[in-house]
Amino acid sequence: MLRVALIGIALAVPLATASAQTADSSDNLVAGSVLVRGRILGVIPKHGSATISRIGGHLQNSDSVAPEVDISYFFTNHIAVEAEVGYEHTTLTAQGTRLGNVAIGKVSSVPIFVVPQYHLLPFSRFNPYIGIGLxxxxxxxxxxxxxxxxxxxxxxxxxxxxxxxxxxxxxGPWYANFDVKKLILSAHATANNGALSASGQVNPWVIGAGIGYRF
Known part of the structure; x- marks a missing residue:
């Protein structure tokens, strides 16, 4: 009887472990998964790249904090596409002009990102990824x-x-997220119907952290 019991236990343990792993793996980010996240972003633009016409100096965007939501669909265990939208409010200042530092104004934006990604470890709790997009x-x-x-x-x-x-x-299906993005884009600003203008690279760093739910 003891031998039968030991054999039963020996068989039951691997089966239980396999069952737990199967249940656990159902929450992994694999082909067919949909991950919805909410994040808080820190936006750190490149300063001093846009020269202002007539009065000289450089246009400067303030650093800002922005809310964001995104959704990712996993086409394979490793390949996903993330669509992201946020809201940003920033202050513009003309720095080092012939008139000194001049307040330009405030402006809002809705950043929209579409990023194909490669996820390195789809069957791990810790799943790093890289992406390049629009x-x-x-x-x-x-x-x-x-x-x-x-x-x-x-x-x-x-x-x-x-x-x-x-x-x-x-x-379970709950995920924590941290990521860093580098944007490469240019912006153009005009004031007083074109009397003043500035164009240049904004190229902000965007640092985000938040939580997500896997469907």
């Missing part, structure tokens, strides 16, 4: 500072985005 930065609600600047318009061109990050399965 970034669009539509600006709206430009609010001139007044004084020297009575009218303000800001636009940007589509650009590239480079991304590296990691998803960590906390429990």
């Amino acid at each position: 970034a669009i930065l539509p600006y709206f609600d430009a609010d001139p500072a007044g004084g020297l600047v009575q009218q303000l318009s800001v636009s940007s061109e589509a650009g590239a985005i480079f991304q590296i990050g990691v998803d960590y399965r906390v429990s």
